[in-house]
Amino acid sequence: MIRLRLVKTNEQEADEQEEDKTTEHNGLPHGFQMMKELVLPWLNSWSVVCADSYFASVTAAEEMLRLGMYFIGVVKTANRNFPQEYLSGVELQNRGEFKGLNNKFNNPTLLAFVWVDRDQRYFIATTSSLQVGEGYWRTRWRQLVNDRYTAPERVDFEIPQPKACEVYYSTCGRVDQHNRHCQDTLQLEQKLKCHSWHIRVGISILGIIITDTWAVYKQATNxxxxxxxxxxxxxxELIDN
Incomplete structure (x- = not known):
């Protein structure tokens, strides 16, 4: 299921509210404010929220915990209170290696860690652990024989990952999957051409509703x-009605 929130930039909201452009809402990051609105129906359910770098921060993780929800997010830029300097200096040579820090004093559930895939990726979490989880498989073409006349072969290889990464990557592709269902399968934007932005927004929302309906139907009926x-x-059915 997808919940939609049309987001304005910090600058636009600050202009409308006649606030300073750098002011955060109640001292909290703008991304957290948007995330809080999106997950309102599930507050205090202790569900796990997985979010990308637009939403993720140490503050967001702590605030979501206060609101009764766990959090795992990927951190891509400098983030207040995140141990970026230390984790970026950790020597990790091979894919699947990871290293983490736990806040034992102020918040024992707060976990910051780095994991290596093609490059180093940084995470903040209040749930799961750094125990070795189920690795994920990738298929690549490889030249197994050092001979230019021999065709490359498809090779499957496993990349280890901690439990926290396993949880995050099991959910982070849902938006992309939803977009693919809307754009590649339903194709409303291609079938209903328009030049007005408000009609385009309406078509996109209709596509989201239809795709959500399909998701509920599929899950409820198998x-x-x-x-x-x-x-x-x-x-x-719609035509008949």
């Missing part, structure tokens, strides 16, 4: 119907 078949049946 159907084997394809998404395109569902769209056809839905269109027939």
């Amino acid at each position: 159907t084997t119907e394809t998404q395109k078949t569902f769209h056809s049946y839905l269109a027939e």
